[in-house]
Amino acid sequence: MIAMTFSIYLQEPLLATTLAGDPNSSVSLPFIPGSLLRGALVAQYLREHSDADIAADPKLRALFLDGKTRYLNAYLLDARGRATLPTPAAWHCNKDEESPVYDLSAESRDDEDWQPQAVKKPFCQLEKNEATFYTPARQMNVHTQRDRVMGRAIEDSGAVFRYEALAAGQSFGGVVLCDNEEAARTLESLLEAALFLGGSHNAGYGRVKIGAVKRADSWQEVPLKPADLPSKGKLVITLLSDALLRDANGQYTPFLTAEWLGARLGVTLTLEQEHTFAKSVIRRVQSQVGTAVATDTGGAGGERVHLYYRCEYSCQAIGRIDCRGYWRAVCRGLWSLDDQLAHAARGTYASRPAENREGENGQADRRE
Amino acid sequence: MATYKLQLTLLSDATFGRGDGVAGLVDVEVEHDVYGLPYLRGRTLKGLLAEECANILFGLQQAARWQQAAQSLFGQPGSNLEDGAGLHMGDAALPAALRAAIAADLQAGQPAYTPNDILESLTAIRNQTAMDETGVPADGSLRAMRVILRGTVFEADLHFPSPPTEDALALLAACAKALRRVGTGRNRGRGRVQVTLCDAQGQNITAKHFDHFTKEVSQ
Numbered sequence: 001m002i003a004m005t006f007s008i009y010l011q012e013p014l015l016a017t018t019l020a021g022d023p024n025s026s027v028s029l030p031f032i033p034g035s036l037l038r039g040a041l042v043a044q045y046l047r048e049h050s051d052a053d054i055a056a057d058p059k060l061r062a063l064f065l066d067g068k069t070r071y072l073n074a075y076l077l078d079a080r081g082r083a084t085l086p087t088p089a090a091w092h093c094n095k096d097e098e099s100p101v102y103d104l105s106a107e108s109r110d111d112e113d114w115q116p117q118a119v120k121k122p123f124c125q126l127e128k129n130e131a132t133f134y135t136p137a138r139q140m141n142v143h144t145q146r147d148r149v150m151g152r153a154i155e156d157s158g159a160v161f162r163y164e165a166l167a168a169g170q171s172f173g174g175v176v177l178c179d180n181e182e183a184a185r186t187l188e189s190l191l192e193a194a195l196f197l198g199g200s201h202n203a204g205y206g207r208v209k210i211g212a213v214k215r216a217d218s219w220q221e222v223p224l225k226p227a228d229l230p231s232k233g234k235l236v237i238t239l240l241s242d243a244l245l246r247d248a249n250g251q252y253t254p255f256l257t258a259e260w261l262g263a264r265l266g267v268t269l270t271l272e273q274e275h276t277f278a279k280s281v282i283r284r285v286q287s288q289v290g291t292a293v294a295t296d297t298g299g300a301g302g303e304r305v306h307l308y309y310r311c312e313y314s315c316q317a318i319g320r321i322d323c324r325g326y327w328r329a330v331c332r333g334l335w336s337l338d339d340q341l342a343h344a345a346r347g348t349y350a351s352r353p354a355e356n357r358e359g360e361n362g363q364a365d366r367r368e
Numbered sequence: 369m370a371t372y373k374l375q376l377t378l379l380s381d382a383t384f385g386r387g388d389g390v391a392g393l394v395d396v397e398v399e400h401d402v403y404g405l406p407y408l409r410g411r412t413l414k415g416l417l418a419e420e421c422a423n424i425l426f427g428l429q430q431a432a433r434w435q436q437a438a439q440s441l442f443g444q445p446g447s448n449l450e451d452g453a454g455l456h457m458g459d460a461a462l463p464a465a466l467r468a469a470i471a472a473d474l475q476a477g478q479p480a481y482t483p484n485d486i487l488e489s490l491t492a493i494r495n496q497t498a499m500d501e502t503g504v505p506a507d508g509s510l511r512a513m514r515v516i517l518r519g520t521v522f523e524a525d526l527h528f529p530s531p532p533t534e535d536a537l538a539l540l541a542a543c544a545k546a547l548r549r550v551g552t553g554r555n556r557g558r559g560r561v562q563v564t565l566c567d568a569q570g571q572n573i574t575a576k577h578f579d580h581f582t583k584e585v586s587q
Binding site for chain 2: 012044047141142143144146160193194196200201202203204205206207
């Protein structure tokens with residue numbers, strides 16, 4: 001696996017809209033979705049290769065369509081250029097206090113004066129036992145639609161609408177995971193082009209500058225060494241991005257069940273409800289490739305799940321989560337986190353029992 | 369990618385409305401950034417130029433050819449990758465060097481001025497009221513509007529992911545020359561502008577491309 005990391009500097013406000021606000025508003029997500037970046041790179045590729053047929057060419061399908069190349073969400077970079085991560089849903093503080101923050105997936109609190117309040121800031125940077133929280137800056141603009149003939153808004157042609165965009169001047173950290181050298185080279189050349197992301201990108205929004213493009217053969221979301229899990233213990237799963245999950249019937253579901261996860265890990269898991277923090281939202285997912293526009297509402301409208309599981313499991317052999325088969329659900333959001341945040345991998349589970357060792361790129365190397 | 373600029377020079381005071389006011393001060397505030405520098409939104413500028421383009425095409429009899437050039441510049445609602453707009457229009461702001469210098473000053477330890485000082489140095493507040501039939505000010509009609517002072521020069525970046533055709537540049541030059549009034553109150557004396565098309569180095573290329581336009585439409 002080759003990881004391309006880069007920064008996305010907003011030269012203009014960026015609209016990565018989601019379903020929010022009133023019908024006359026567009027509100028941006030607090031991050032840059034990987035799908036937005038993928039669409040922009042597809043458009044740039046088609047601009048450079050006007051006769052390309054992405055759907056027919058196997059290499060281009062692998063690069064853009066079938067999930068072998070994974071475009072991860074770009075989250076805010078802090079002032080030092082370090083990537084932040086979504087604040088775990090299990091982190092709570094006492095009401096009207098900002099510190100200390102408690103990880104309720106690791107402990108329960110039942111003090112008399114304990115009034116838990118989720119940490120509201122969407123992104124965090126964790127260093128040892130200190131967390132710094134971040135909120136992307138936003139810019140609100142009011143626009144009016146005018147009738148072209150009358151030169152002003154009229155009854156049938158006119159509206160006041162608001163755009164709440166990510167403010168210009170911020171940087172976000174992007175990551176693309178690909179399989180081979182050729183794909184990496186293609187991506188590198190596409191990332192050199194001037195890109196325009198998001199809505200209203202023809203006028204006043206969306207101009208970005210890609211910088212600090214780096215390539216790595218091994219990459220981890222959280223820079224901690226994976227360690228071996230004991231044969232019995234707790235497993236905490238945190239999703240680092242929205243996850244679209246399907247149940248056994250192929251229907252979208254907001255529930256990451258212990259059975260589903262255990263089947264993929266090859267272990268038996270038991271869910272601890274009291275230490276589980278899950279939330280879901282409806283988000284419309286729209287994909288546009290080439291001239292086709294398809295709207296994937298994800299069954300119930302697309303769902304986002306942040307989950308903390310604390311599971312008891314008995315370990316025989318923890319297999320690698322094959323993110324290729326479940327790229328939508330797994331590689332966009334699934335990582336493993338134990339008590340000490342010692343295990344983390346986006347897309348590839350990076351921890352093994354003592355008898356199994358893992359290579360640099362996450363390939364399991366089972367020893368008899 | 370090809371880059372051009374549009375330069376807007378205010379020939380009269382103008383109000384690029386923000387959509388709201390400041391309670392107790394002005395009813396219509398101008399659009400300005402965090403440093404107090406006024407600007408005209410790219411969406412607004414694009415809409416104004418697209419309107420002028422529509423007026424020009426209405427008057428031309430060679431509509432098909434110039435319709436294609438207009439499509440390449442401004443696109444149309446519901447367009448896709450093949451027939452979308454080929455022009456990205458940035459906000460029309462004060463010159464980049466000036467903005468950078470002011471931003472650096474304001475981000476420094478103890479700046480000598482505030483963003484509000486900047487805004488007030490470039491603008492003024494005009495009051496107006498409606499008169500009834502007897503010539504007496506009508507009740508409740510007093511309004512205060514902030515205006516950007518005449519003589520202020522704005523620049524908007526134009527980015528073409530693919531190099532524009534000669535027809536597209538010619539039509540753009542024609543639209544630039546046709547755009548005369550911008551902003552609130554433009555039919556009442558405000559917002560007179562002179563718009564010029566410049567290359568990436570800031571050289572005025574309006575005449576060169578407009579000459580091509582006049583030659584082609586005269587045939």
